[in-house]
Amino acid sequence: MQLLVRSYVVSGDFDYILTKPVSALFRSLFGGSDILDLSIIFLSIGFILFSAGKIESISLFGATLYTVLVFNAFLIALAFHILVLSIGVLTTEVDNTIMLYRDITQMGRVPVDIYLEPLRSFLTFAIPVGIMMTFPAKALMGLLSAQIALVSLGIGLLFFLASLWFWRFSLRHYSSASS
Numbered sequence: 001m002q003l004l005v006r007s008y009v010v011s012g013d014f015d016y017i018l019t020k021p022v023s024a025l026f027r028s029l030f031g032g033s034d035i036l037d038l039s040i041i042f043l044s045i046g047f048i049l050f051s052a053g054k055i056e057s058i059s060l061f062g063a064t065l066y067t068v069l070v071f072n073a074f075l076i077a078l079a080f081h082i083l084v085l086s087i088g089v090l091t092t093e094v095d096n097t098i099m100l101y102r103d104i105t106q107m108g109r110v111p112v113d114i115y116l117e118p119l120r121s122f123l124t125f126a127i128p129v130g131i132m133m134t135f136p137a138k139a140l141m142g143l144l145s146a147q148i149a150l151v152s153l154g155i156g157l158l159f160f161l162a163s164l165w166f167w168r169f170s171l172r173h174y175s176s177a178s179s
Contacts, residue, residue, distance in 0.1 A: 014089070014174075025167055028085050029078075057142055065149055066140040072156040073132040079156075079163035086163070086170035108133030128155050 017024050052058060080101055088094040104127055107115075112123050112130035124130035131152040138144040 069136040076132040079160040082163040086166045089170040
């Protein structure tokens, strides 16, 4: 993604993309996918199903809530990618932003409950990595209430809408590479 944005904006191809009927956001997000990621997706799904089969206390409600929160996590991840694209349109430099995103999501590899309170709230609500990484697993194990799940869905939607707003802002302030 980072190379795609930089090559579009710096080379002047982004001007060409903006004139086409296909959304520039859609084209930027899905213009350069990596086929090798499919093997990781299938492997991850296999591990999830295997692990879920080993947990005895999974209920139908927990599994349903898990699925909904995984889609919410994808929505939050999409919002992060839109933010990175927007920064790339504004600055033509996204390498540091990508590395910051990767480092922050690495903090979500462990449950956010292990962090002390100011950092835990920041990772959960300001940068919703906790919602993206921890909440689906908590829901599957029955450790998350329906009220907290609804709040996390609202935060995910709000984060996504904010990223779309920032995308439109970046397009309004885009200065062409050819001008």
